[in-house]
Amino acid sequence: xxxxxxxxxxxxxxxxxxxxxxxxxxxxxxxxxxxxxxxxxxxxxxxxxxxxxxxxxxxxxxxxxxxxxxxxxxxxxxxxxxxxxxxxxxxxxxxxxxxxxxxxxxxxxxxxxxxxxxxxxxxxxxxxxxxxxxxxxxxxxxxxxxxxxxxxxxxxxxxxxxxxxxxxxxxxxxxxxxxxxxxxxxxxxxxxx
Amino acid sequence: xxxxxxxxxxxxxxxxxxxxxxxxxxxxxxxxxxxxxxxxxxxxxxxxxxxxxxxxxxxxxxxxxxxxxxxxxxxxxxxxxxxxxxxxxxxxxxxxxxxxxxxxxxxxxxx
Numbered sequence: 001x002x003x004x005x006x007x008x009x010x011x012x013x014x015x016x017x018x019x020x021x022x023x024x025x026x027x028x029x030x031x032x033x034x035x036x037x038x039x040x041x042x043x044x045x046x047x048x049x050x051x052x053x054x055x056x057x058x059x060x061x062x063x064x065x066x067x068x069x070x071x072x073x074x075x076x077x078x079x080x081x082x083x084x085x086x087x088x089x090x091x092x093x094x095x096x097x098x099x100x101x102x103x104x105x106x107x108x109x110x111x112x113x114x115x116x117x118x119x120x121x122x123x124x125x126x127x128x129x130x131x132x133x134x135x136x137x138x139x140x141x142x143x144x145x146x147x148x149x150x151x152x153x154x155x156x157x158x159x160x161x162x163x164x165x166x167x168x169x170x171x172x173x174x175x176x177x178x179x180x181x182x183x184x185x186x187x188x189x190x191x192x193x
Numbered sequence: 194x195x196x197x198x199x200x201x202x203x204x205x206x207x208x209x210x211x212x213x214x215x216x217x218x219x220x221x222x223x224x225x226x227x228x229x230x231x232x233x234x235x236x237x238x239x240x241x242x243x244x245x246x247x248x249x250x251x252x253x254x255x256x257x258x259x260x261x262x263x264x265x266x267x268x269x270x271x272x273x274x275x276x277x278x279x280x281x282x283x284x285x286x287x288x289x290x291x292x293x294x295x296x297x298x299x300x301x302x303x304x
Contacts, residue, residue, distance in 0.1 A: 002261040005271040016254035043204070043279040050200035057196065078257065118271030120293075128289045146301060148194070151204050153293030154197040161204070161286025167256035168248075168278045 002170035006038050013037035022028045031171035050158050051191035060148035062094035065114045066072040069155045079163035081171040088183035098180045113142035117152045119166040206278040214272035220253040220280045227284035229254050
């Protein structure tokens with residue numbers, strides 16, 4: 001990480017980090033955990049809750065589809081850190097090997113709505129200023145609700161935010177072990193620290 | 194308002210108005226500038242230091258190139274850099290939410 005002071009945290013934060021180190025192994029705790037426990041009132045608490053309601057809350061989309069959306073947005077934002085972990089969760093969610101490449105997951109037998117959502121997400125991620133109402137028409141024709149379409153938009157919003165924090169502050173790329181343990185933990189426990 | 198919308202608004206408010214090393218008015222200007230750059234709108238960097246503007250541009254367009262070392266060399270503290278990175282990132286990221294939801298709602302209003 002490009003700033004050392006990220007290691008400053010409250011007593012509660014220190015205890016939570018110690019718990020993560022016990023569960024995952026000290027060297028396997030990804031940098032995002034350190035960031036989120038640094039100053040959660042500034043950045044952390046709202047982000048975690050935003051992620052949790054989107055990726056684990058009630059939804060038209062399966063957990064695997066939502067994690068695939070997250071991994072894809074991260075890839076389109078060129079964020080290797082987030083892309084690696086969310087690709088692994090998306091793979092685990094559909095009982096694929098944890099190291100299944102994102103391309104293979106995007107090309108699997110997806111529901112038409114999920115495929116249409118990926119098209120919307122790619123444009124919203126890469127060229128947000130060019131998005132027009134008609135960009136949602138194909139997705140709407142698959143029969144999904146307005147609430148389900150809004151979830152897709154929010155997944156782009158939250159991951160386009162964290163992707164930039166990860167890359168600008170220089171998160172270290174997680175090891176294969178860290179990716180696998182993070183995926184298992186996040187799939188099982190969700191996003192609220 | 195959905196729970197997701199509520200948390201998005203909370204995340205946007207925290208980085209602009211929560212306690213911080215950078216004054217809230219500076220963070221608000223960074224937020225506005227980064228949002229406009231992300232959306233491709235005309236953006237005024239009025240009042241932002243040149244090194245800060247360059248950093249925000251990098252966060253919006255190609256975050257991996259954001260030059261933290263240059264900000265440190267210019268005398269910015271690590272707390273300020275952390276807040277700058279979070280503020281610009283949340284602005285650029287959630288601008289996609291704002292624009293996407295506006296497009297969805299425009300269609301709903303037009304039906």
